[in-house]
Structures are given as structure tokens and as C-alpha cells.
Amino acid sequence: xxxxxQSGAEVKKPGASVKVSCKASGYTFASYAVHWxxxxxxxxxxxxxxINAAYGNTKLSQKFQGRVALTRDTSATTAYMELSSLTSExxxxxxCARTYTEEFDASDIWGQGTMVTVSS
Amino acid sequence: EIVLTQSPGTxxxxxxxxxxxxxxxxxxxxxxYLAWYQQKPxxxxxxxxxxxxxxxTGIPDRFxxxxxxxxxxxxxxxxxxxxxxxxxxxQYGSSPQMFGQGTKVEIK
Numbered sequence: 001x002x003x004x005x006q007s008g009a010e011v012k013k014p015g016a017s018v019k020v021s022c023k024a025s026g027y028t029f030a031s032y033a034v035h036w037x038x039x040x041x042x043x044x045x046x047x048x049x050x051i052n053a054a055y056g057n058t059k060l061s062q063k064f065q066g067r068v069a070l071t072r073d074t075s076a077t078t079a080y081m082e083l084s085s086l087t088s089e090x091x092x093x094x095x096c097a098r099t100y101t102e103e104f105d106a107s108d109i110w111g112q113g114t115m116v117t118v119s120s
Numbered sequence: 121e122i123v124l125t126q127s128p129g130t131x132x133x134x135x136x137x138x139x140x141x142x143x144x145x146x147x148x149x150x151x152x153y154l155a156w157y158q159q160k161p162x163x164x165x166x167x168x169x170x171x172x173x174x175x176x177t178g179i180p181d182r183f184x185x186x187x188x189x190x191x192x193x194x195x196x197x198x199x200x201x202x203x204x205x206x207x208x209x210x211q212y213g214s215s216p217q218m219f220g221q222g223t224k225v226e227i228k
Contacts, residue, residue: 035217037165045157045165045208045219061216095164099212106155106212108176110164 002026004034004096004111011117017084020114022096029077030054033102036070036081038092039113046092050102051079059102086118122147122211124220132228139196141223143209148189150213156185156194159222160205168207169194199225 007021022034036048049060051070058070069082079096094114097107123146133139143154152172157165167176169185172192182197196203204227209220 037219044221045210047217047219059215063216097164103215104151104153104212106153106167106170106176106210107165108167108170110166113164 002109004098004109006094006096006111006114009115009117011119012086014087014118014120016086016118017082018086018116019080019082020094020096020116022079022081022111024053024077024079024098027098029072030074032098032100033105034070034072034079035097035099035107036068037095037097037107039095040089040092043092048081048094050099052102053079083116086116088118090116091118092116121216122149122214122218124209124211124218126207126209126220126223128223129221130224130226132226133199134228135199135201137199139194139199139203139225141194141196141207141225143187143192143194143220145190145192145211149192149211152188153211153213154185154187154192155210155212156183157208157210158203158205159208165208196225201227 005023033050035050051058072079096111098109099105125144127142154172156169159165173185184195186193206222206224
């Protein structure tokens, strides 16, 4: 079936970086975009950006420019989100989600989420 | 950026009752690119409605969306036990994509 499976929970120290993976299956990976959204404990949803799985071009929320890198490996049908210079405010569940077009489309399939904890 | 304000924050209702959730945008949402998601504890969001009024695949017809411009509504005609959850609206017509803060539908 169509699914996105994310990597496991991470615990990082302040100032470190984290890289989360999102493996797609059940559909043509390169025909869709992958978005990244995070949710701090007990809070709402926050959009980080998207990557075009075919061409690798990206668009990031201005808030995360310079700190987030979105990449993909088409042969592995996997997208990655790397967040650097972590602080306690980055503690959140990070989700990947697909859309048919990069923009102007809602996310119909979501990964299960990856908990990232930043703590000294 | 477009700010989405959802109301009420919490809705306390009984199974079988109807629910009306509101999402108001700080400026007009381009081409009604407005979605609604349901989220249960420990789970990822689930797409219910896109394009303000189109139901996603597999979504029961008790869920309906309406509205345009800056004012949007999600209606649940008769609440089933599995409908008690948090609901988020999202605008995806302009960057950055934004979500509302959520409405919790709880059992009364």
C-alpha cells in the first residue's frame, strides 16, 4: 500500500544536527513532492518546506532557511530532512507528507512521525 | 503570511450531535486552497477535505467543507465515537503554508 515510513526517534544535544529519513513505497516516488511539518509537544502544526522528488528543487519556510536542508535519493525512494544548530525549541515530532504537486495541493499521505528531542 | 484562526478552541458534544468548526484567514485564500485534517493522539494528521469542499478518498460523507475567501467551515453531521479528535485547517495557496491552531472536539 501507499506509505511513508520515517526513521526512529532521536535525542540530540543543543548545537547538534539531526537527519530524519522518510522512505516512500507503493507509488512512483518521483511523481510527487515531499513536505516536512513539525509539531512541538502539545502544540499545533508548523510547515518547514518541500522538495520536488524528481528534480530535487526545494522551497523552505523563511523561518528555517539556513538551518534546514531537504534532500532525496530517488534510487532509494527516500527523502531526508536535516536540521542544524538545534535548540530545545526544536524538540518536536517531525512528519513527512506527500503532495502531487509541490504547491497548491494538500497532503494525502503522511509518515508516522519522528520524535526529535533536544536536551543537554 | 496568512494567519488562520480556528474557533472554538474546544467543542464539547455528544455522539450523534452535529459539529460546526470555523477557520478564518487573515487574507483571502488563493483559489480556496484550504484543507482540513483530523489528528488523534499519537497519530499523524489525516486529510479530510481539500479545495475547501472536496472530500479526500475514503472520507465518510458526514464530513463536509464549505466557504470561500477568508471564511471556511468544517461540518460533521452526526458525530461518531471515532470523530472525537483535534481538527486543523491549512491554507496551501501561498507560501508559507500555514495551519490553524486547531479545534478539539471532545466528548461531553
